[in-house]
Amino acid sequence: MASGRYDTVVFDADGVLVAPTDPDTSRLAxxxxxxxxxxxxxxxxxxxxxxxVTPEELARICETYGVAPETFWPERDRHLVRAQRRALHRGQKPLYNDVATLQSLGTDRDLAIVSNNQHETIEYVLGFFGVEGLFETVYGREQTVEGLRRKKPNPYYVxxxxxxxxxxxERVLFVGDSNCDLAAASEAGVDSAFLRRSxxxxxxxxxxxxxxxxxLTEVSDLRPGTG
Structure with missing residues (x-):
C-alpha cells in the first residue's frame, strides 16, 4: 500500500451514498x-x-401503548423496509452521482459501509443500484432492540x-453526514470526514x-490526520 493515505474507507449510507429517506415515508410506515x-x-x-429513536425512548413510548419494545420494534422495521423499497422504485431515494468515483477509489483501497438503517434495506439498496461489488464488507443494524442499541454512535458495527x-x-477513514457518525468514528479510533451535502x-x-x-470526489485526496 502507498504511504501517507487511507487504505480503508468506511461510508455511512443514507445521506452519503444514497438520498435520505423522506421523514414522511418513515412516519407513514x-x-x-x-x-x-x-x-x-x-x-x-x-x-x-x-x-x-433511542432504546430508552422506545421503551417509554411502548409502555404508553402497552406493547413490548421487543415486539413493536421488529414490526416497525418491517414496515420501514417495505416503505424504503417502494421509495427506491419510485425514484425517491436515488444514488448520488459522485458514488461513481468509488469505482476508482476501490481499486487500491478497501471500501465498507456501516449504516444505522436496517441491514436488509442496505443490501437491497446496493443490489438495486448494482453497486454491491464495490464494498468488501457491509453492516446495517439488525431489526431488533439489540440492533438499535448497537447503532451509531455506538462503534459496535464500525x-x-x-x-x-x-x-x-490509523489508516482508516469514516465518511458520514451526522454527529453520530463522527462520534462512532472517534470511539472506534479512526479519522472522520463530514460530508456536507445540500x-x-x-x-x-x-x-x-x-x-x-x-x-465524494474529494475522498481520494484526503490524508490521515491532516484536516
Whole structure:
C-alpha cells in the first residue's frame, strides 16, 4: 500500500451514498406498525420520535401503548423496509452521482459501509443500484432492540467492519453526514470526514471532524490526520 493515505474507507449510507429517506415515508410506515397493534391514532410526537429513536425512548413510548419494545420494534422495521423499497422504485431515494468515483477509489483501497438503517434495506439498496461489488464488507443494524442499541454512535458495527478487514485504525477513514457518525468514528479510533451535502448545509457539528468535504470526489485526496 502507498504511504501517507487511507487504505480503508468506511461510508455511512443514507445521506452519503444514497438520498435520505423522506421523514414522511418513515412516519407513514410507523403509523402502519402501530395499527398492527390496534393503535389507530398514535400521538404525533411519538411517531416523530420513532423515526430516530433511542432504546430508552422506545421503551417509554411502548409502555404508553402497552406493547413490548421487543415486539413493536421488529414490526416497525418491517414496515420501514417495505416503505424504503417502494421509495427506491419510485425514484425517491436515488444514488448520488459522485458514488461513481468509488469505482476508482476501490481499486487500491478497501471500501465498507456501516449504516444505522436496517441491514436488509442496505443490501437491497446496493443490489438495486448494482453497486454491491464495490464494498468488501457491509453492516446495517439488525431489526431488533439489540440492533438499535448497537447503532451509531455506538462503534459496535464500525469495529466489526474493521475486524472483518483486518486493518490498522490509523489508516482508516469514516465518511458520514451526522454527529453520530463522527462520534462512532472517534470511539472506534479512526479519522472522520463530514460530508456536507445540500441537506446538511446548516447542520451544526458537535465535534470537529478530521476533514470536511462537499463531495465524494474529494475522498481520494484526503490524508490521515491532516484536516
Amino acid at each position: 410507523i403509523e402502519k406498525a402501530f395499527r398492527t397493534f390496534g393503535v389507530d391514532r398514535p400521538q404525533r410526537e411519538h411517531v416523530d420520535a420513532l423515526v430516530g 469495529e466489526r467492519a474493521l475486524s472483518d478487514l483486518g486493518v490498522r485504525n 441537506h446538511r448545509a446548516e447542520y451544526a457539528l458537535d465535534t470537529r471532524p478530521t476533514h470536511e468535504i462537499s463531495s
